[in-house]
Amino acid sequence: MSQIRKDILTGQWVIFAANRHKKPYAFKHMHTVLDNMESDCPFCPGNETETPKTKFCTKKDGKWCIRVFDNMYPAIDIDKYEKDEDSFYISKSGKGVHELIVDTPDHKIQTSQLSTDEFADVVKVMKERLINARDTEGVEYVQIFKNNGPMAGASISHSHWQVMGIPFVPEEQEKYNESFSKYKRENNHCLMCDIIKHEREKKIRIVDETEKFIAFSPYASRVSFEIWVVPKKHISSLAELKEEDMLDFAEIFLKMLNKVDKLRAGVCYNIGFEDETSKSEKGVHHWYVKIMPRISAMAGFEYSTYGYINPVLPEVATKRLREL
Numbered sequence: 444m445s446q447i448r449k450d451i452l453t454g455q456w457v458i459f460a461a462n463r464h465k466k467p468y469a470f471k472h473m474h475t476v477l478d479n480m481e482s483d484c485p486f487c488p489g490n491e492t493e494t495p496k497t498k499f500c501t502k503k504d505g506k507w508c509i510r511v512f513d514n515m516y517p518a519i520d521i522d523k524y525e526k527d528e529d530s531f532y533i534s535k536s537g538k539g540v541h542e543l544i545v546d547t548p549d550h551k552i553q554t555s556q557l558s559t560d561e562f563a564d565v566v567k568v569m570k571e572r573l574i575n576a577r578d579t580e581g582v583e584y585v586q587i588f589k590n591n592g593p594m595a596g597a598s599i600s601h602s603h604w605q606v607m608g609i610p611f612v613p614e615e616q617e618k619y620n621e622s623f624s625k626y627k628r629e630n631n632h633c634l635m636c637d638i639i640k641h642e643r644e645k646k647i648r649i650v651d652e653t654e655k656f657i658a659f660s661p662y663a664s665r666v667s668f669e670i671w672v673v674p675k676k677h678i679s680s681l682a683e684l685k686e687e688d689m690l691d692f693a694e695i696f697l698k699m700l701n702k703v704d705k706l707r708a709g710v711c712y713n714i715g716f717e718d719e720t721s722k723s724e725k726g727v728h729h730w731y732v733k734i735m736p737r738i739s740a741m742a743g744f745e746y747s748t749y750g751y752i753n754p755v756l757p758e759v760a761t762k763r764l765r766e767l
Contacts, residue, residue: 445517445524445537447611455614458537460518485515486601488548498542499571501564508561509568510545517541519609521579540576540585540608544568545601553602554589555700562693567686569604573718574682576608583721584612587681592711594737612720619717624724633677635729648757650764651698655691658699660757660764667738667755668706668764670699673731679719680730696732702767703736711737 446459485493488506499511519539527534546554546565554562569587576585585608590596612620626634639657642648648660650670658672672695678684684692703712713735719728738755745751 445519446527447535447537449533451532456611458518462516484550484601486545486599486603487550507548509565511542511572514541514543519607535610538581539610540579540582542572542606544572544604546604547602550601555697555704559690559693559697562697563689566689566693570681570684572606576606579608581610582608584609584616585718587716589714594711595713612722616720620720620723623727627727633729635673636677639673639675648761650761651695653691653695655688656695658695660761662757664753664757665751666735667753668736668760670734671731672696672699678730679726679728681716681718699734702764703734705767706736
């Protein structure tokens with residue numbers, strides 16, 4: 444059962460999903476993969492009965508390449524949800540979408556090792572699942588994300604992505620909406636388009652760029668070696684990304700992941716797709732992707748204030764990433 448409660452002090456929504464503690468865990472000591480997990484892995488071919496039924500898949504030579512199914516231990520659910528009746532506080536039912544996209548049938552392959560064509564196919568699937576989740580009744584925001592490694596919150600070592608469609612707009616995304624809309628009103632330009640223009644002029648935080656995308660270390664990076672991958676052409680959502688641009692995105696995105704992989708052995712990281720929300724001013728948001736390496740853990744200050752302490756300036760991080 445999923446339930447969502449609002450913090451009366453901060454206004455932040457918190458998702459409660461009691462079934463999440465039952466999910467399998469493929470790591471020990473927060474970094475070592477358990478030896479027997481490949482044969483027992485529920486995401487490997489031949490073990491499809493160990494997960495909910497396939498909702499969508501791509502195939503080659505009669506075998507699946509990319510597979511989509513509902514999360515067996517969802518944080519939010521289309522069928523099983525409830526609302527607390529305490530009238531002093533604010534809550535809502537945890538109704539929504541929580542899917543998994545397994546991007547490779549090979550247990551030992553990570554996303555960074557996929558070919559450009561293979562990952563472009565994954566992006567096509569992501570786009571379709573985002574549109575499907577966004578069109579689900581009650582969904583106000585859809586986040587596509589990846590937890591890579593135990594320090595990033597992964598419980599299964601087999602490479603996969605998650606798609607969550609939730610019935611509220613998180614505080615972080617509310618702030619993005621406000622920033623994009625305010626800048627548009629005051630400057631009649633897109634904030635992210637102007638960030639790209641500024642970074643290309645400065646040339647000190649750009650890690651790499653292609654014809655259609657740019658990758659840079661954000662000026663106020665929250666975590667060390669954080670990278671944003673942003674389309675140069677203004678689009679508000681992954682749903683607007685054209686098929687002919689997916690190869691270009693796949694090329695620079697995989698290049699960035701390979702750089703992150705080289706930061707240290709077994710590096711963990713999170714990836715988040717920042718899409719528009721139901722409350723976004725139409726056409727104002729600029730879609731982008733965040734890659735957030737987990738070089739150090741959040742500690743007391745971060746958890747207490749939701750502020751961040753980053754020991755590596757983005758200019759220093761950019762220099763290092765360019766060299767890798």
